[in-house]
Amino acid sequence: GERLAKVPLGDPADENVRMGPLASRDQREEVRARILDLTTDAEIVAGDPARPQLVSGDAEAGAFLNPVLLYCDSPDAARSVHDVEAFGPVSTVMPYDTAEEAVDLVRRGRGSLVTSVFTNDPDIARELVIGMAPFHGRVMIGNRLSAKSSTGHGSPLPGLVHGGPGRAGGGEELGGMRGVRHYMQRTAVQGAPGLVAAVTGRWMEGAPARSGGEHPFRKSLAELRVGDQIVTETRTVTLEDIEHFAEFTGDTFYAHMDEETARANPFFDGRVAHGYLVVSLAAGLFVDPAPGPVLANYGVDGMRFLTPVYPGDTLQVRLTCKEISPRINSDYGEVRWDCRVTNQTGATVAQYDVLTMVAKTGSGEE
Structure with missing residues (x-):
């Protein structure tokens, strides 16, 4: 009181x-x-x-x-x-x-x-x-x-x-x-992926994509378009790749190192590649190494490992410009890329969004 x-x-x-x-x-x-x-x-x-x-x-x-x-x-x-x-x-x-x-x-x-x-x-x-x-x-x-x-x-x-x-x-x-x-009107948009992507400005699976020509990483925000895509060359994963990655990182989880115990795991048919090895090899396939409009990779969203990768499997990457978000009063913006990694049968082994910072203009552009 x-x-x-x-x-x-x-x-x-x-x-x-x-x-x-x-x-x-x-x-x-x-x-x-x-x-x-x-x-x-x-x-x-x-x-x-x-x-x-x-x-x-x-x-x-x-x-x-x-x-x-x-x-x-x-x-x-x-x-x-x-x-x-x-x-x-x-x-x-x-x-x-x-x-x-x-x-x-x-x-x-x-x-x-x-x-x-x-x-x-x-x-x-x-x-x-x-x-x-x-x-x-x-x-x-x-x-x-x-x-x-x-x-x-x-x-x-x-x-x-x-x-x-x-x-x-x-x-x-x-x-x-x-x-x-709560004070704004919100409207659901329903339709074919290509039309919904055109309306929302965000690429989705099933919408048209443009591949061939210049690598998307060579394009500034002024040139890049939602739907720009690259389908990479392939890379075969070897047992030596898995063992080197395990030794280099210290990740010696049994499923990567021991054939017998890996086979006893209900999810695997033998030794498998590290998920992060798959992601690293995927980056090696889709990255353009020269300096250019892409300034930095600042993360990934929604990463999922969907199919085990075994020694002898061959990987390929499809990278698609999913969303472009220029920053106000800045010389760069964010680009979200849809990344799908597949094996030799076409099965998706990994799916995630790659997030990068990209310059608004390239050298010599106004």
């Missing part, structure tokens, strides 16, 4: 104020009425909803309400504390003996947008979060490590996607760019 009484309530323009008014005086009267309902099962132990104490502002003209804390000694026999929501600075403390009882109390509240669990015990955290999750859109776990930096469960992170059931309305919190998209 002493700590709550020290929360400065008043005019938000006052730098000393930490809590402002509710949205309207009608809302304040609604909250006061709900507090009265709660007192059928609980007692007010801190705060007087009828007489707000201010450090600035007009108590009658503004919709001010001090924090109000209630205590319900017998929550199992109570109803109002579970059924009534006072949408304001109002909380009710309810005792429990076990984590199971805490989950039951939460469930009786019929859902909420967010709840907090404060514990440093991982087992308790698991039991409480799993028990409470079906009734909440978000659960914030607080412990002794996060206590000093946490903003509390009232401040969701922008990337979170969630919406609680019950009284929370089943909606989503509007954080970050996701919040902006």
Whole structure:
């Protein structure tokens, strides 16, 4: 009660104020009425909803309400504390003996947008979060490590996607760019790959591609087009390649080094090439080594190894310009390349996107 009484309530323009008014005086009267309902099962132990104490502002003209804390000694026999929501600075403390009882109390509240669990015990955290999750859109776990930096469960992170059931309305919190998209028209586009690629500016499997002629890595952003493609020469993987890669990198996983144990693996028919060896050999096939518009490789996305590569298999790469994203106020932009590595039967052994930085113009271009 002493700590709550020290929360400065008043005019938000006052730098000393930490809590402002509710949205309207009608809302304040609604909250006061709900507090009265709660007192059928609980007692007010801190705060007087009828007489707000201010450090600035007009108590009658503004919709001010001090924090109000209630205590319900017998929550199992109570109803109002579970059924009534006072949408304001109002909380009710309810005792429990076990984590199971805490989950039951939460469930009786019929859902909420967010709840907090404060514990440093991982087992308790698991039991409480799993028990409470079906009734909440978000659960914030607080412990002794996060206590000093946490903003509390009232401040969701922008990337979170969630919406609680019950009284929370089943909606989503509007954080970050996701919040902006709720106010934008979004249209699904359905059609043949070539037409969808033309509309979206992003190449997809089945859309037309252009191969032959100049290597795409020799093209600046001014010359490069979505759908530009190269189909490389081939490279046969040898047992010596696999053993050299294992020795050079230190990756001596048994599937690469031991024929008998590799055959016992349900996924392989013998010793296999390292996935990263396949990716390295693929780069050796599609990269144009001379200096040019391609400035750097800064990563790969969505890498998947789909078919094992054995000694004697022959690899080939199809590299396609998938998306071009020029940077504003910069001399370069990002290019996303669709990379598909196949073997001698045409089976895809690896699939991923290569990400590169490419100059907007080449030498001599305006």
